[in-house]
Amino acid sequence: MELISQHTKRIMEGCKQRALDAGLRFDRETLEYLVTNRDLLELTPKLMIPTLYDYWVHDVEVLKERGRYELYPSNPYETVINTRPAISYYNDNNPDWMNVMIFYHVLAHIDFFQHNLYFRHTWDYDFTGQALSDKRMIAQLRSEKGRWVDYVIEFARGIDNLVGFHAELGRLNRTPATSGSRMLDYYFDHFLQSVRALRPNKYIKEIERYNACLRESPEMGEQAFFAEVLRKYPEFDSNYKKSLDAKPVGRQDLMQFILTQSEFLNKERNRWMKPVVEVVRKTSLFFQPQIRTKIMNEGWASYWHERLFLQDDRIRGHEVDFARTHAGVTAMPRVGLNPYALGMRLFQYIADLGDAGRYAMDFRKLTDSRQREHYDRHTGGGRELLFKVRENLNDFLFINAFVDQDFVTRFRLFVAGRRLNQAKGVWEIYVKSRSAESYRAMLRNGLYHPPCIEVDRSRAGNGALYLVHRFEGKPLVREFIANTLLGIEYLWGKPVQLETSEFVRGEPTPGPAALPGMQMSLGEEREQREMQWQRVLYTMQDRKLTRELL
Amino acid sequence: MSPAQEVNIRRELAAGGSHDLPEPLAAAGNSAGAQGRDLYSYHDLDVLQHLTAMQGSASASIRSIDELLERDRRREQDGFPRKINVGRLIKPGKRGKEKVVIVPTTVEEKLLHDTSFRGEEEPSQGGSGEGEAGEVIGEQPVHEEQQPGGTGPGQGEGGSHEMESNAYDLGRILTEKFKLPNLKDKGKRRSLTRYTYDLTDRHRGFGQLLDKKATLRKILETNLHLGNIPDVGRIDPSRFLVAPDDKVYRVLSPEKDYESQALVFFLRDYSGSMEGPSTVLVVSQHVMIYSWLVYQYAMQVETRFILHDTEAKEVPDFYTYYNSKVAGGTQVSSAYQLVNDIVERENLTRDYNIYIFHGTDGDDWDHEGSQSIPQLKKMLSYSNRVGITIAQHAHEEGQRTEVEKYIRRSGLLEDRPKLLRMDVLREDSDEPRLIEGIKTLIAE
Numbered sequence: 001m002e003l004i005s006q007h008t009k010r011i012m013e014g015c016k017q018r019a020l021d022a023g024l025r026f027d028r029e030t031l032e033y034l035v036t037n038r039d040l041l042e043l044t045p046k047l048m049i050p051t052l053y054d055y056w057v058h059d060v061e062v063l064k065e066r067g068r069y070e071l072y073p074s075n076p077y078e079t080v081i082n083t084r085p086a087i088s089y090y091n092d093n094n095p096d097w098m099n100v101m102i103f104y105h106v107l108a109h110i111d112f113f114q115h116n117l118y119f120r121h122t123w124d125y126d127f128t129g130q131a132l133s134d135k136r137m138i139a140q141l142r143s144e145k146g147r148w149v150d151y152v153i154e155f156a157r158g159i160d161n162l163v164g165f166h167a168e169l170g171r172l173n174r175t176p177a178t179s180g181s182r183m184l185d186y187y188f189d190h191f192l193q194s195v196r197a198l199r200p201n202k203y204i205k206e207i208e209r210y211n212a213c214l215r216e217s218p219e220m221g222e223q224a225f226f227a228e229v230l231r232k233y234p235e236f237d238s239n240y241k242k243s244l245d246a247k248p249v250g251r252q253d254l255m256q257f258i259l260t261q262s263e264f265l266n267k268e269r270n271r272w273m274k275p276v277v278e279v280v281r282k283t284s285l286f287f288q289p290q291i292r293t294k295i296m297n298e299g300w301a302s303y304w305h306e307r308l309f310l311q312d313d314r315i316r317g318h319e320v321d322f323a324r325t326h327a328g329v330t331a332m333p334r335v336g337l338n339p340y341a342l343g344m345r346l347f348q349y350i351a352d353l354g355d356a357g358r359y360a361m362d363f364r365k366l367t368d369s370r371q372r373e374h375y376d377r378h379t380g381g382g383r384e385l386l387f388k389v390r391e392n393l394n395d396f397l398f399i400n401a402f403v404d405q406d407f408v409t410r411f412r413l414f415v416a417g418r419r420l421n422q423a424k425g426v427w428e429i430y431v432k433s434r435s436a437e438s439y440r441a442m443l444r445n446g447l448y449h450p451p452c453i454e455v456d457r458s459r460a461g462n463g464a465l466y467l468v469h470r471f472e473g474k475p476l477v478r479e480f481i482a483n484t485l486l487g488i489e490y491l492w493g494k495p496v497q498l499e500t501s502e503f504v505r506g507e508p509t510p511g512p513a514a515l516p517g518m519q520m521s522l523g524e525e526r527e528q529r530e531m532q533w534q535r536v537l538y539t540m541q542d543r544k545l546t547r548e549l550l
Numbered sequence: 551m552s553p554a555q556e557v558n559i560r561r562e563l564a565a566g567g568s569h570d571l572p573e574p575l576a577a578a579g580n581s582a583g584a585q586g587r588d589l590y591s592y593h594d595l596d597v598l599q600h601l602t603a604m605q606g607s608a609s610a611s612i613r614s615i616d617e618l619l620e621r622d623r624r625r626e627q628d629g630f631p632r633k634i635n636v637g638r639l640i641k642p643g644k645r646g647k648e649k650v651v652i653v654p655t656t657v658e659e660k661l662l663h664d665t666s667f668r669g670e671e672e673p674s675q676g677g678s679g680e681g682e683a684g685e686v687i688g689e690q691p692v693h694e695e696q697q698p699g700g701t702g703p704g705q706g707e708g709g710s711h712e713m714e715s716n717a718y719d720l721g722r723i724l725t726e727k728f729k730l731p732n733l734k735d736k737g738k739r740r741s742l743t744r745y746t747y748d749l750t751d752r753h754r755g756f757g758q759l760l761d762k763k764a765t766l767r768k769i770l771e772t773n774l775h776l777g778n779i780p781d782v783g784r785i786d787p788s789r790f791l792v793a794p795d796d797k798v799y800r801v802l803s804p805e806k807d808y809e810s811q812a813l814v815f816f817l818r819d820y821s822g823s824m825e826g827p828s829t830v831l832v833v834s835q836h837v838m839i840y841s842w843l844v845y846q847y848a849m850q851v852e853t854r855f856i857l858h859d860t861e862a863k864e865v866p867d868f869y870t871y872y873n874s875k876v877a878g879g880t881q882v883s884s885a886y887q888l889v890n891d892i893v894e895r896e897n898l899t900r901d902y903n904i905y906i907f908h909g910t911d912g913d914d915w916d917h918e919g920s921q922s923i924p925q926l927k928k929m930l931s932y933s934n935r936v937g938i939t940i941a942q943h944a945h946e947e948g949q950r951t952e953v954e955k956y957i958r959r960s961g962l963l964e965d966r967p968k969l970l971r972m973d974v975l976r977e978d979s980d981e982p983r984l985i986e987g988i989k990t991l992i993a994e
Contacts, residue, residue, distance in 0.1 A: 040601060056621065057656055079594035091599045102598050109594075147624060161660050294590060329597050332678035335688065337589045340597065342676075416677035416687070429688040431681040432674055442674050446589050451663050469661070480659035483631060487659075498661075543629060 001039050001050070004032040004090060008099060011314070015103040018308055023383065024111040029085040034092040047287065048078050048089070051132040053279060054139065055153055080106045082113040082290070084126035097318035098325065101309050108304035111390075112297050118289040118394050120172045127286050134279040141272055149276060155487030156255065156277040160284035161450045164253030165292075168285055184210075184222065186240050187229065195239060254467070254488075255281045257455045263463070264493025277491070291448045292394045299343015300390055302330050306344070335416045335429055337446065346398065347386060349407050354385030372406075399443045405436040415442045451476060453498070465492045469500035471533070476500050485540035495541040499550065504534045633657070635981045721845025757799020764798040772796055813852045813902035814843055815889050816871060819910035821859040821880040827977040828941035832909030833872050835939055835984050839907055840868075842988065852902070854892065858885035860915070864892070882914045882953060886925035893932060904933040907991065911977070912940040912951025919956030926962065930969045937991035940974045 004012070012032060019026075035043065043050060045058035079102065080088040088106045090099065113119050142149045192198045192206060209228075214221035229236055252260065255277060259265065265274055290297070309315065309322055332341045353359045357377030366372050393401065407413075417432030432438070452470040459466040465488065469476060481498065489496045535550040595601040622634040635655045681687050752761065754768075769790055773779050778791055816836050820829070843851050855871035856864050859878030862885040865871050889906060893899060906929055916922055929936055940954055950958070954974055957963065962970050973987040 337676040427690040474663040483659040
């Protein structure tokens with residue numbers, strides 16, 4: 001890996017200035033490297049992070065047929081990574097005009113990384129630096145503990161898709177505490193609501209009484225208020241003190257729970273495992289937002305590289321080259337989903353919505369299609385709306401908010417279905433629906449969504465760990481359960497139970513005997529069986545898995 | 551014939567289909583019929599700069615595969631399940647040039663949603679452009695997705711960590727790492743060199759050694775045509791006209807010495823019922839057996855490939871054998887008979903140790919084995935080992951398949967334990983089970 005030439009760097013700096021002028025915001029410092037195929041060979045298994053810890057699985061082809069993109073929430077071929085400074089990778093024989101286009105694309109990505117709130121937890125440190133120190137720590141441990149380090153990495157990675165990404169964001173984006181004292185917060189937020197369970201009218205009366213006290217004497221009001229409280233509820237004082245002692249128990253994900261509660265990990269001789277698990281958890285958290293903003297991120301980058309490239313005076317004469325490459329990247333496929341194409345069109349659509357003032361209640365209330373068609377308030381709010389969307393949404397919200405019928409109709413989108421034509425022996429691809437409703441549903445279905453599996457503390461008996469899978473219509477991959485639970489059992493040191501839903505097939509009912517010459521339908525057998533969902537409990541004890549129906 | 555058997559036969563008859571080789575990947579192209587790409591399969595480097603990862607070098611990788619397998623063995627000692635699979639792929643090539651590609655693969659198990667589960671509904675995807683709701687905009691052949699391939703990546707792009715190797719290396723790995731038995735008696739060892747170089751080819755005009763007799767004949771012929779020989783009874787060589795092309799030389803050429811030590815017949819049932827995992831299992835196992843024999847006989851292995859449905863045919867190379875699609879009915883005896891015919895016709899018993907491996911799902915229209923058993927007995931009379939693999943369908947679990955039934959009934963397994971082996975596995979078996987099966991089939 002080497003840095004790009006001074007000539008190319010100068011082009012990049014020019015791009016930066018133009019992008020800043022256009023309104024994008026990012027750190028001025030960036031690093032650009034040329035990569036060869038050999039570099040990529042090493043980089044891709046490490047998810048383009050050059051300093052990621054070593055792990056033998058990186059050297060092996062990982063089979064991903066099942067849940068291909070569920071396994072690792074990141075793209076192995078990302079051109080720019082979300083570090084400080086941001087690092088991006090380039091082919092060494094790109095012509096200048098192409099580099100200009102890629103630079104704009106990269107800059108828009110950086111702008112997105114550094115402003116979208118789902119990346120909030122990655123803003124305060126440089127991941128490559130952190131990863132480097134982690135890598136050294138793991139290498140050091142490996143020299144002491146040998147292959148056991150790899151087992152710990154393996155078992156921790158087995159549950160790293162269950163990290164509490166949203167809880168982490170919630171912690172960082174907490175609304176600032178109220179101006180009142182802690183005692184006041186406790187009184188109104190916990191004591192009155194949970195301990196005394198006051199009726200709303202009494203609760204409001206208490207608030208009024210508090211306000212009255214303050215009006216009477218701004219300095220001494222609170223004290224007077226609590227004097228009255230203590231007279232009324234003598235137990236308040238001790239309750240409040242107890243609440244100060246109790247540690248705030250946030251929602252812990254499975255990895256955190258194991259880290260803090262596992263007796264096995266907290267034994268003196270096993271302590272070294274904890275930082276390893278931490279590293280795996282941090283790494284996973286770092287990649288979480290990437291896959292949850294795929295359509296937005298690529299759409300945003302494509303939208304801006306198109307705009308900025310066409311305005312760039314330095315690349316005159318390469319419009320046709322650009323058009324070809326750009327179309328290759330952002331053309332809507334006849335069948336399939338291209339995040340670049342879809343995202344870019346959505347951002348264009350949003351800009352138009354904002355410019356015409358259509359992103360407003362007045363427009364939504366209109367039901368007359370002719371009026372809707374000609375609605376234009378010339379508010380010019382497109383840019384502002386764009387930047388707001390880039391800051392606050394992720395793919396799920398983005399799709400839900402902006403893929404509406406107007407959008408689907410304007411870009412002639414549809415949901416493609418597949419059905420068997422028995423006579424011809426082919427699958428037919430057909431236009432299934434052009435409604436926004438089903439298009440959104442199809443998009444949502446394809447989005448990354450790890451299962452929600454949480455620790456149920458109330459059902460843990462005998463030190464066992466009881467996990468509950470919140471069922472969302474899809475079962476877990478059954479072949480993977482045994483080895484994953486084996487890993488959790490190792491880290492936990494005691495038996496592990498997992499409650500989940502499975503699809504149990506009833507007995508097949510005998511169908512009519514096939515007649516000579518009649519085509520057997522492929523789906524027939526399936527239809528003859530009754531299907532039902534059933535809660536099942538897996539127990540992993542002493543590295544043996546048992547399964548029982550609940 | 552029981553009703554269930556009848557249903558099976560009817561299904562195979564009705565299914566149609568052909569045994570074509572799969573279309574080359576490039577031809578699939580991006581027609582509207584092709585499956586659309588997934589949302590997350592688009593990447594900047596690929597889309598913007600067309601950068602993809604390169605393949606590792608072969609020599610380095612073989613060392614690392616040893617390390618990986620060593621690691622895997624240690625896992626077992628430590629009480630954890632093994633994780634490395636040695637996936638194999640056959641790279642297409644001209645006859646005799648196929649390469650076995652070893653792809654060490656593993657799976658990172660996590661608690662994931664089973665995305666392949668969609669209830670009864672066919673998956674839907676995005677699309678754009680013209681077309682009324684309900685209009686058909688493309689077609690896709692039904693069988694395209696079910697190409698048998700190794701257990702390797704097989705995703706069409708060629709995995710970045712493929713390790714090219716030959717069957718010999720795979721055989722070595724299988725023997726050493728998976729503790730496959732060594733052959734104790736490698737048969738009558740014949741000294742042989744694979745090629746003998748000899749001055750056997752003739753070449754006109756120039757060469758290494760003048761073939762005088764042939765040259766004279768040629769000159770005579772030329773002069774006859776020219777009318778230069780008035781009286782055939784009295785030839786005067788001094789009047790001959792000699793054209794440059796008349797000189798016939800001998801040139802050095804490699805001659806294949808056909809004495810090989812082992813001859814392996816691979817028989818595969820490619821009837822319609824073999825669709826899916828059973829075919830993958832059978833071909834994977836055959837790749838491994840082939841590799842093992844290549845190693846055991848130090849490359850001196852000849853192979854013959856036979857595919858059968860109701861009729862058997864010999865195919866020229868592993869690629870065709872490996873990739874032909876399934877269709878049609880099942881008649882096991884046809885394959886056995888073809889083997890017997892070939893052996894007899896070419897008098898192979900004199901020169902070879904003959905191994906015969908047959909993979910099937912156990913269906914046979916000849917339910918009683920009335921035709922198969924006599925042919926099988928004949929095979930046993932000359933072969934060193936006949937190994938039959940039955941990849942049983944999941945829905946038939948617990949009951950014996952037709953082939954298994956009639957072979958057991960014939961008592962041959964007990965009578966000729968050294969010659970006939972049978973391995974029955976479930977169609978969802980994993981690699982360790984496959985290797986276990988090979989041990990059953992080939993152990994002394």
